[in-house]
Amino acid sequence: MPAPIRDSLPEVKTKMKIIVNWMYPDVLHLHGDRGNLMALKRVGGLLGQEVEIRRLESPKEALPLEDSGLLVFSAGELRCMEGLVEALAPQKEALERFVEKGGVILAIAASGAIFARHTQRKFGNSFAGLGLLDMEMEEREQVYGDDIHFTEEETGLEILGNQIQILDTHLAPGQAPFGSLLYGYGNDKTGKEGARRKNLIFTNTLGPLLVKNPRLAAELLEQAAHYLGEDVRFSLREEDIRLEDRSADLIRRFIAAKPAVS
Amino acid sequence: MGKLRFLLALAAGKGLARAINLIDPSRGSNLPGELALKLDPDFIRHIKGPVREKTIFVTGTNGKSTTTNLIATLFRAAGVSAAVNLEGANLKAGVAATLLKNTTLGGKLKTEYIIMETDERYLPIIQKELPCGQLLVTNIQKDQVQRNGEPDLIWRKISSVIDPETKLYVNNEEPYCAALAEQAGKALRYSVDAHDKSFTKLSFYTTTMPCPCCGSPIRFEKYNIDNVGNFHCTGCGFSSAEKPEYKLEQISYAEHSAVLASPKGEIALPFKYDAPYFLYCYAGALAVALENGLPVERVVQGCGEFVNIGGRMEDIQAGSKTIHYLRMKQENPETLQSALDYIAADPKRKIFMLGLDELTDFHPHYTNTFYAFDCDLEKLVQSNVERFICFSGTVSYDAALRLVYAGADPERITVLPTNDDKTILDELARWDADTVYLITWLHKFYDLSKYARTHQGQSAGGEN
Numbered sequence: 061m062p063a064p065i066r067d068s069l070p071e072v073k074t075k076m077k078i079i080v081n082w083m084y085p086d087v088l089h090l091h092g093d094r095g096n097l098m099a100l101k102r103v104g105g106l107l108g109q110e111v112e113i114r115r116l117e118s119p120k121e122a123l124p125l126e127d128s129g130l131l132v133f134s135a136g137e138l139r140c141m142e143g144l145v146e147a148l149a150p151q152k153e154a155l156e157r158f159v160e161k162g163g164v165i166l167a168i169a170a171s172g173a174i175f176a177r178h179t180q181r182k183f184g185n186s187f188a189g190l191g192l193l194d195m196e197m198e199e200r201e202q203v204y205g206d207d208i209h210f211t212e213e214e215t216g217l218e219i220l221g222n223q224i225q226i227l228d229t230h231l232a233p234g235q236a237p238f239g240s241l242l243y244g245y246g247n248d249k250t251g252k253e254g255a256r257r258k259n260l261i262f263t264n265t266l267g268p269l270l271v272k273n274p275r276l277a278a279e280l281l282e283q284a285a286h287y288l289g290e291d292v293r294f295s296l297r298e299e300d301i302r303l304e305d306r307s308a309d310l311i312r313r314f315i316a317a318k319p320a321v322s
Numbered sequence: 323m324g325k326l327r328f329l330l331a332l333a334a335g336k337g338l339a340r341a342i343n344l345i346d347p348s349r350g351s352n353l354p355g356e357l358a359l360k361l362d363p364d365f366i367r368h369i370k371g372p373v374r375e376k377t378i379f380v381t382g383t384n385g386k387s388t389t390t391n392l393i394a395t396l397f398r399a400a401g402v403s404a405a406v407n408l409e410g411a412n413l414k415a416g417v418a419a420t421l422l423k424n425t426t427l428g429g430k431l432k433t434e435y436i437i438m439e440t441d442e443r444y445l446p447i448i449q450k451e452l453p454c455g456q457l458l459v460t461n462i463q464k465d466q467v468q469r470n471g472e473p474d475l476i477w478r479k480i481s482s483v484i485d486p487e488t489k490l491y492v493n494n495e496e497p498y499c500a501a502l503a504e505q506a507g508k509a510l511r512y513s514v515d516a517h518d519k520s521f522t523k524l525s526f527y528t529t530t531m532p533c534p535c536c537g538s539p540i541r542f543e544k545y546n547i548d549n550v551g552n553f554h555c556t557g558c559g560f561s562s563a564e565k566p567e568y569k570l571e572q573i574s575y576a577e578h579s580a581v582l583a584s585p586k587g588e589i590a591l592p593f594k595y596d597a598p599y600f601l602y603c604y605a606g607a608l609a610v611a612l613e614n615g616l617p618v619e620r621v622v623q624g625c626g627e628f629v630n631i632g633g634r635m636e637d638i639q640a641g642s643k644t645i646h647y648l649r650m651k652q653e654n655p656e657t658l659q660s661a662l663d664y665i666a667a668d669p670k671r672k673i674f675m676l677g678l679d680e681l682t683d684f685h686p687h688y689t690n691t692f693y694a695f696d697c698d699l700e701k702l703v704q705s706n707v708e709r710f711i712c713f714s715g716t717v718s719y720d721a722a723l724r725l726v727y728a729g730a731d732p733e734r735i736t737v738l739p740t741n742d743d744k745t746i747l748d749e750l751a752r753w754d755a756d757t758v759y760l761i762t763w764l765h766k767f768y769d770l771s772k773y774a775r776t777h778q779g780q781s782a783g784g785e786n
Contacts, residue, residue, distance in 0.1 A: 086539035089529040090464070090472055092655075092695025098527060098727050113526070117539060137472045140537040183478060203475070205468030207688045222690045226471045266692050271723060303726065303737075307719035310739055311689050314716045318686060 077110040078284050079128040084136075084144070085115055088171055091224060093134030095268030096168070096277075100130075103270070103277040106300045109292075111281065119147030125158045129284025135169035135266060138199065138226055142187040144174055152190050159192060162287045164259040164280050168269065170227055172255070172262040173197050179227065193255045193262055194235040197227040207315050208244035208265055210253040213237060217275055220308050221267035229264070231255055238263050243315045259283045272308070274301045328368040331361035332429050335422040351411035355419030366414070366451035369421050371431030374455040374487065378610060379440045379448070381480060382460030382499070383473075384656055385603050386412065389460055390439040392607035392628050397435060399624030400616040404435035408631065412439040417448055435614075442476050443469070449483040456613075457484065458491040458606050462498035463549060464696065465654045468684050473498055477534065481505055491609050493602055494566040496550045501534035504560065510613065511566035512605040517573040519598045520544045520551065525698065535560045547598045548659045568609040570601055582608055589618055592626045599660060600630075634661070636767070638760070640747055640774035645675070645758045647767045652681055655696035658761070665759045666701040673755045674707050677762030678721045679714040679741065691720040699728035709753040713738040713746050713762075741766065743773035 082097050097113045104111030114128070123131075136144075148155070159165065165175075173179040176189040179197040189197075204225040211218050219239060229247040231237060237247070238254030238261050246253040246264065254263035259280075263269065270277040274296055282294040298305065335358035342353060358365045380390045387410045394406040405424035407416050417438055424433050440448050442462070459480060462473050470476055477498050484490060484506045492499040494511035503509035522544055530540045531549065538557025545551040554561035572581040575596050582589045582605070593604055604625065611621045634657075638645040648661035665674060680689045703725060710730055712721040722737045736749055747770065750758065760767065 084539075086530040087532040087537060089531070091467065092692035094527045094529055095692065095695035095727070098695075102727065115526075137474045137532060139474050140532045143537045203467070203469055203471035205684075205688060205690070206686050222688060222692060224467050224471055266690075268692055268695055271695070271727070272720070303719045303723050303732075306737075306739070307717070307723065310716050310719065314680060314689060321686070 076285070076288055076290055077112050078104065078130065078281055078288065079112045079114050080284070081124065081128050081131045082113050082115050083131055083133045084117065084119060085134070086117065087140050087144070088134040088136035090135040090137060091169070091266045092268050093168065093266075096132060096134065096166075096270040099268065099270035099274065099277050100132075100281065103274050103296065104281060106274075106296055107278060107281065107294050109281060109285070109294065119144050123151050123154060125154060125163065129287040130164040130280060131166070133165070133167040133171035133174060136171055138170045138173065138181070139184060141170060141173040141179065142185060145187060145189050148174065148190060152192075155190065156192060159258055159260045162259055162283065164283045164287065165261065166280060167260075167262045169224065169264055169266065172229060173227065175260065175262060176229070177232075192260060193257055194232040195255050195262075196230045196232070198230065199227055200225060204245055206244055206321065207311065207318075208246065208253065209242040209312070209315055210239035210244070210246065211242065212239050212276070213256065215279065217279065218242075219265060219269075219273050219276060220311055221265035221269050221272055223264045224266060225264060229255065229262075243318070243320070245321050249321065259287070272304060274304050324364075324368070327362045328365060328429060331358040331365050332422055332425065333427070334358065334361055335419070336427075339419065339423055351407070351409035351419055352413070352415045353419070354422055355411070355415035355417065358418050358422055359415060366418050366421060368429060369425055369431055370429055372436055372452060374453050376434060377436040377438075377452060377454045378456040378458065379438050379445065379454040380458045380460065381440045381442045381445050383442065383463040383465045383476070384651070384654070385460040385599060386439045388600065388630055389458065389603040389606050390437060391631055392603050393437055393610050395628045396607055396611040396616060396621050396624035397437065399627060400611070400620035402435060402616065403433040404437045405431065405433045406437045407439055410439060412441045413444050414448055414451070417452065442480060446479055446482050455487060456489045456491070456610065458610060459493065459499050459502060460602065460606065461493050461496040461550060463654070463656050464693065465651065466683065467653055467693075468681065468688065468690070474534075477501070489613070491606055493550065493606065494562050495546060495552055497531060497540050497553055498534050500562055501560070504535065510568065510609055511563050512602070512609040513562070513566035513569040514546050514601045514605055515569060515571040515573060516544050516546065516552070517598070517601070518575055520546050523698070525700070533557055533560055546601070548656050550602070568605055568612070570605045573601065580604075584608070584612055586612055586618060589622065591622055594626070594628060595630060597660070597664070638767070638771045638774050640770075641751060643750065643758050645750075645760045645770075647760045647762075649764060649767075650761055652683060652763065653690060653693050655693045658693065659697045661761050662697055662699060662702045666705040668757060668759075669706060670757045671706050671708050671755045672757040672759060673709045673711065673750065673753050674702065675711045675713070675746070675750065675758065675760040675762070676721045676725070677713045677746075677760070677766050678717050679763055679766065680716045689716050689720075691717050691724065694721070694724045699724060703728045703730045707734070708755040710735040711738065711746070711749055712736070713740065715739060715741045743770055744777070746770065747774060747777075
């Protein structure tokens with residue numbers, strides 16, 4: 061059994077607090093995504109790292125990028141994305157600088173449209189994104205839901221979750237994916253999952269992603285700490301994440317018995 | 323040729339319906355319709371006599387069956403005949419089956435009204451065959467995301483059937499429904515006033531929803547049920563109407579009574595079922611009944627007579643323990659939240675069994691449990707639970723994790739990575755508590771129920 065969220069933190073490894081900006085939680089919240097924020101808080105506790113979750117309610121507010129290393133854009137309804145792009149467009153350069161300096165942005169599912177070059181809709185207005193990721197998105201005729209299993213390209217970390225695909229993603233040549241599929245649909249059945257530019261990560265993965273994959277949560281916190289100037293390495297103790305690991309064992313077995321996605 | 327084909331389809335469907343009724347009346351609500359549609363794909367269109375103004379559809383995510391049954395009860399109490407798909411067969415075949423049972427051998431409708439629960443995804447298809455003149459929408463919420471993706475997809479489907487001839491009834495306090503009224507231009511809003519069971523949400527992790535009109539955050543003043551309550555948009559000012567046409571007020575759970583404020587004046591009403599979501603079913607059904615001119619005294623009588631079909635709670639006797647099973651719809655956070663809240667409201671020392679499992683409604687089967695993170699489990703976790711038992715061959719550890727995230731002590735959680743009935747009930751037998759609650763899929767409830775019946779005394783409390 062994993063340890064519960066601790067009231068008192070174990071040995072503090074960094075002096076600073078990592079502030080996680082929870083982007084527009086009442087707008088971007090579709091598939092239990094608040095679990096990702098709970099996971100960052102919990103994993104921070106397990107690591108002995110103070111983590112503060114800060115809600116940003118409106119895209120018209122200036123982005124507080126100076127004191128925060130991590131922004132989480134959860135899955136949201138596709139109809140909301142165009143408005144978010146419009147509202148964030150005046151801050152595009154600041155976001156780009158944040159990404160280039162190693163700041164972490166996690167964009168999940170349809171929120172990828174905010175960072176894509178363009179999104180082609182079938183049932184609404186097509187629109188341009190901020191273009192921080194070199195990819196096009198395309199609304200599907202039918203929703204596709206399934207498990208997803210892949211390895212992260214940069215670290216080889218194995219990641220499990222679910223996917224509710226409303227948009228297919230087509231990466232431009234030269235645009236790095238976030239992962240390589242072991243099972244599932246991923247971006248567009250090309251064997252690739254998500255996209256990555258430095259620490260700007262787009263993924264189709266739900267679950268919630270960071271609840272099911274606490275090592276990825278630790279990795280994101282570590283990158284956020286680096287951005288804030290702390291040279292730390294975070295590593296979770298296996299005994300703290302036994303539930304997650306046992307869950308992964310069961311789901312790996314379940315997936316192994318399924319036919320490949322055709 | 324077309325007429326002959328229709329009559330043949332009708333006769334075959336009626337024959338099959340009669341045969342099924344003789345063998346097992348509880349089965350076969352779809353089959354006669356499937357047969358009729360196979361023999362005549364235009365079977366529904368060929369039925370003579372439906373009047374659009376008297377064809378009422380009930381659609382939405384949750385509460386369709388209860389609302390339809392309640393409307394049917396009110397019409398019956400008023401002596402008005404109606405063809406109703408009471409068994410919840412709400413796809414095209416179910417509609418066809420209901421119609422064929424209510425037509426003459428010549429294919430003429432025998433009833434004055436048609437009242438149909440219709441699946442929200444199939445509504446546009448059914449509407450093409452059988453245009454409704456009155457449409458009641460219960461709510462549009464997250465549900466079956468593997469095929470629905472997001473509520474907006476359902477909103478668009480429902481919206482597509484509304485035309486100037488449609489009399490639209492919408493839930494005033496559910497934002498997506500209320501946005502349908504905005505789009506339609508005219509609609510009748512039914513409403514429930516804040517009551518003793520209304521609540522606020524103050525947790526840091528509380529989320530609401532984007533405005534259906536402009537995408538800005540919606541704020542709820544109070545919730546009558548999850549994601550339903552008086553609301554306003556922080557961006558465009560869109561809000562629940564201050565003066566809805568039909569509103570249940572002065573709600574007394576102690577006396578099971580309320581007052582309906584309506585264009586016909588204030589009407590005192592009894593209500594039997596006091597789960598808050600029933601109040602919206604009552605309000606919607608009453609609006610339909612009164613708009614169709616049913617006499618007020620008959621409507622009041624009908625409210626008192628209403629008996630809900632297929633309730634959401636059933637019991638299993640397992641050894642000396644009674645397990646209270648609460649039904650939820652798969653991938654539907656609102657029904658899971660209702661079940662969790664019901665359990666949390668019981669202060670007795672209890673065992674809570676949670677059997678979320680992989681989803682098998684559609685292909686490919688998959689292991690989604692993320693809807694549980696849309697629900698608040700903290701109250702349940704703090705409600706005197708002696709033991710949590712999570713079982714499932716695939717997602718038992720994920721269910722346990724959700725409980726841990728809600729503050730459950732891991733030492734109080736048993737995880738059974740199996741669906742084996744004996745293992746589950748043997749684990750239950752190890753623990754002592756007055757009350758046992760179970761949330762799982764319906765088929766698993768039937769399995770456990772059957773096992774407990776045939777092995778009573780060997781498991782679940784037999785040793786205690």
